[in-house]
Amino acid sequence: MNKLYSLLVVALFSMAALPISAQQQEQRLTPxxxxxxxxxxxxxxxxxxxxxxxxxxxxxxxTKVELECQMFAGTKEMTKDADGVWSITVTPEQPDxxxxxxxxxxxKIADPxxxxxxxNEGFKYSLADVRGASPSVQDxxxxxxxxxxxxxxxxxxxxxxxxxxxxxxxxxxxAGKEKLPVLYLxxxxxxxxxxxxxxxxxxxxxxxxxxxxxxxxxxIVMPYANPAPEMAQRGxxxxxxxxxxxxxxxxILNEVIPFIESNYxxxxxxxxxxxxxxxxxxxxxxxxxxxxxxxxxxxxxxAPAIFGQEPNQNFENGTWxxxxxxxxxxxxxxxxxxxxxxxxxASRDLDASLTKRGLKHTFYNPGGGHTWMNCxxxxxxxxxxxxx
Amino acid sequence: MNKLYSLLVVALFSMAALPISAQQQEQRLTPxxxxxxxxxxxxxxxxxxxxxxxxxxxxxxxTKVELECQMFAGTKEMTKDADGVWSITVTPEQPDxxxxxxxxxxxKIADPxxxxxxxNEGFKYSLADVRGASPSVQDxxxxxxxxxxxxxxxxxxxxxxxxxxxxxxxxxxxAGKEKLPVLYLxxxxxxxxxxxxxxxxxxxxxxxxxxxxxxxxxxIVMPYANPAPEMAQRGxxxxxxxxxxxxxxxxILNEVIPFIESNYxxxxxxxxxxxxxxxxxxxxxxxxxxxxxxxxxxxxxxAPAIFGQEPNQNFENGTWxxxxxxxxxxxxxxxxxxxxxxxxxASRDLDASLTKRGLKHTFYNPGGGHTWMNCxxxxxxxxxxxxx
Numbered sequence: 048m049n050k051l052y053s054l055l056v057v058a059l060f061s062m063a064a065l066p067i068s069a070q071q072q073e074q075r076l077t078p079x080x081x082x083x084x085x086x087x088x089x090x091x092x093x094x095x096x097x098x099x100x101x102x103x104x105x106x107x108x109x110t111k112v113e114l115e116c117q118m119f120a121g122t123k124e125m126t127k128d129a130d131g132v133w134s135i136t137v138t139p140e141q142p143d144x145x146x147x148x149x150x151x152x153x154x155k156i157a158d159p160x161x162x163x164x165x166x167n168e169g170f171k172y173s174l175a176d177v178r179g180a181s182p183s184v185q186d187x188x189x190x191x192x193x194x195x196x197x198x199x200x201x202x203x204x205x206x207x208x209x210x211x212x213x214x215x216x217x218x219x220x221x222a223g224k225e226k227l228p229v230l231y232l233x234x235x236x237x238x239x240x241x242x243x244x245x246x247x248x249x250x251x252x253x254x255x256x257x258x259x260x261x262x263x264x265x266x267i268v269m270p271y272a273n274p275a276p277e278m279a280q281r282g283x284x285x286x287x288x289x290x291x292x293x294x295x296x297x298x299i300l301n302e303v304i305p306f307i308e309s310n311y312x313x314x315x316x317x318x319x320x321x322x323x324x325x326x327x328x329x330x331x332x333x334x335x336x337x338x339x340x341x342x343x344x345x346x347x348x349x350a351p352a353i354f355g356q357e358p359n360q361n362f363e364n365g366t367w368x369x370x371x372x373x374x375x376x377x378x379x380x381x382x383x384x385x386x387x388x389x390x391x392x393a394s395r396d397l398d399a400s401l402t403k404r405g406l407k408h409t410f411y412n413p414g415g416g417h418t419w420m421n422c423x424x425x426x427x428x429x430x431x432x433x434x435x
Numbered sequence: 436m437n438k439l440y441s442l443l444v445v446a447l448f449s450m451a452a453l454p455i456s457a458q459q460q461e462q463r464l465t466p467x468x469x470x471x472x473x474x475x476x477x478x479x480x481x482x483x484x485x486x487x488x489x490x491x492x493x494x495x496x497x498t499k500v501e502l503e504c505q506m507f508a509g510t511k512e513m514t515k516d517a518d519g520v521w522s523i524t525v526t527p528e529q530p531d532x533x534x535x536x537x538x539x540x541x542x543k544i545a546d547p548x549x550x551x552x553x554x555n556e557g558f559k560y561s562l563a564d565v566r567g568a569s570p571s572v573q574d575x576x577x578x579x580x581x582x583x584x585x586x587x588x589x590x591x592x593x594x595x596x597x598x599x600x601x602x603x604x605x606x607x608x609x610a611g612k613e614k615l616p617v618l619y620l621x622x623x624x625x626x627x628x629x630x631x632x633x634x635x636x637x638x639x640x641x642x643x644x645x646x647x648x649x650x651x652x653x654x655i656v657m658p659y660a661n662p663a664p665e666m667a668q669r670g671x672x673x674x675x676x677x678x679x680x681x682x683x684x685x686x687i688l689n690e691v692i693p694f695i696e697s698n699y700x701x702x703x704x705x706x707x708x709x710x711x712x713x714x715x716x717x718x719x720x721x722x723x724x725x726x727x728x729x730x731x732x733x734x735x736x737x738a739p740a741i742f743g744q745e746p747n748q749n750f751e752n753g754t755w756x757x758x759x760x761x762x763x764x765x766x767x768x769x770x771x772x773x774x775x776x777x778x779x780x781a782s783r784d785l786d787a788s789l790t791k792r793g794l795k796h797t798f799y800n801p802g803g804g805h806t807w808m809n810c811x812x813x814x815x816x817x818x819x820x821x822x823x
Contacts, residue, residue, distance in 0.1 A: 195584065239550050280564070
């Protein structure tokens with residue numbers, strides 16, 4: 048079989064998704080039955096040699112199909128061929144990993160033929176992984192690979208067992224002589240504990256930086272900052288104040304850090320602990336990191352969701368530690384936000400507040416929006432700086 | 436804030452998915468801006484105390500929305516309220532984890548408000564996790580938890596680095612005295628190396644069985660049986676014969692087993708190796724397991740995709756080892772298939788062939804179809820039997 052045909056058959060051979068009635072009708076999976084059960088599929092995304100990407104969707108009955116993709120603003124109309132397959136070919140300005148979805152007569156869907164999906168509580172986007180002529184820091188390269196582990200810890204504060212993702216670098220030895228520092232890395236609102244792994248590619252970025260000697264070996268802990276879905280699943284009343292940070296800070300300090308420090312071969316002093324986060328995770332990072340200078344010497348706020356007078360108020364009412372304390376304790380206060388990010392003004396306000404008060408910090412202000420293309424840039428830069 | 440409102444806001448606060456143009460329009464995330472950017476969302480699935488589940492979708496412009504769910508055959512129409520939210524409440528015959536999707540004017544979509552998604556190459560379904568009054572073997576219970584790790588190994592045969600998931604039980608010590616046996620566990624066609632973890636819940640099933648003393652402690656390795664998507668991503672020509680098993684057998688024997696045995700604290704003899712798989716993974720299991728009696732003493736075929744005269748032919752032409760050899764080497768030949776499975780005849784034919792030839796085996800034939808509800812049953816039963 049040629050490549051295209053075999054891919055097509057594989058992509059559509061979705062046995063486990065058949066309605067039960069269809070399953071019951073078929074007793075033998077002969078080639079004839081397969082052809083009837085599984086009509087010819089499509090390859091999407093299809094990465095072309097010239098750097099362009101072709102997206103395809105079989106939707107014979109649709110009257111309009113559009114591509115929404117973070118390679119560009121808005122949507123682009125796709126065109127339908129005689130077989131009922133809609134397609135469009137686009138070329139990003141640069142290779143990167145771009146979230147996208149199809150809009151079928153107004154209904155947004157993830158690409159059914161793409162297994163790479165954006166972990167999120169509130170939407171389902173697919174990921175187009177456009178690679179360049181030479182591999183980038185977020186690509187799988189032939190270097191030693193660390194691993195991501197899905198761990199479960201009992202939260203006494205919340206009363207149930209909770210998930211987290213943990214990156215350990217290649218050669219990490221739980222019983223060896225080498226102790227490692229730990230970065231606590233927090234996702235954005237509606238993201239999950241998987242988003243820094245599956246979209247942020249933090250494991251591959253770290254594998255590549257460590258292999259090149261550009262970052263220290265470290266463990267990266269990605270907890271789940273929003274307990275609301277787990278509470279709902281268990282019928283627990285109460286809810287979560289989404290702009291509040293108390294639950295998050297309690298969880299990190301009293302549950303997550305003790306679990307990590309009793310289960311991993313790590314240092315337990317503030318020099319060897321960092322905290323960073325994106326968007327709402329940036330707000331949580333500032334709340335936890337700046338109120339606990341004895342716990343974290345490295346703080347990374349990536350497009351943090353903190354607004355207007357909040358920084359000034361937090362310094363003045365003692366929510367955050369004093370400038371004097373932070374000036375002495377912090378090794379790095381890193382702030383990053385893209386110029387097109389809808390939260391850029393918040394970062395400019397925070398930068399101004401820090402500058403006015405004389406707290407040393409780094410403000411990285413590239414182009415780009417409130418996107419995970421920018422997040423991967425932020426974590427690469429932050430990871431290169433910490434624990435040194 | 437009450438629970439519902441906070442969940443609603445959280446669920447729709449999908450900042451990273453905003454089109455760039457919308458991001459650029461907004462410079463400050465005030466409550467007014469938030470309300471405008473993120474309209475009120477819905478909770479779905481909503482697990483009710485009486486065991487029913489309410490599914491919801493906001494789709495104001497749709498003319499027809501249906502629920503397709505493996506709790507029942509076919510689809511059921513949902514009804515729209517004055518706010519443009521479609522809903523339906525259904526009660527499964529028993530608590531379990533059911534794949535489902537919405538059909539919006541003929542377009543099938545995963546539930547945007549449910550983070551639990553079925554990892555697959557060819558469709559996007561969501562998972563409804565309906566729990567009973569007492570926890571089942573697949574539920575998170577307050578027992579010691581093992582972990583799932585995402586590992587990457589270099590396949591010399593295929594020429595690139597490949598992923599796998601690896602379950603290690605609670606307290607596994609890579610440098611300790613306890614060596615463990617290994618089960619190689621294979622997904623079905625269009626599934627991925629994540630499906631036994633995310634849909635099969637093999638980690639929680641094992642945690643619970645081990646905690647109750649019902650299964651031996653073991654490592655479970657879940658490789659990616661289909662290299663076609665990785666080849667396509669890399670522009671490698673050639674394709675994969677989807678009914679062939681050579682690539683799979685080479686990969687398991689020459690790449691996966693050596694990686695595991697050099698990176699984990701495991702036994703390396705046939706008594707301490709098992710292989711099992713679902714559907715196409717069952718076909719691959721039979722091909723690899725029955726042709727290599729010196730490698731695997733425990734073989735589990737779950738609704739295997741093997742047809743008609745293939746078993747007889749494989750015994751007669753020497754593709755599989757002889758009955759005499761297998762009779763001596765195998766500790767367990769386990770076959771399972773549901774009566775409503777569209778592959779049931781294949782399992783009946785295989786059972787008949789084994790019986791006629793006098794090869795001892797177990798044929799488990801419950802109700803149910805070609806589903807992951809059945810798969811979780813199969814792995815629970817198989818895991819209880821092996822390495823004893």
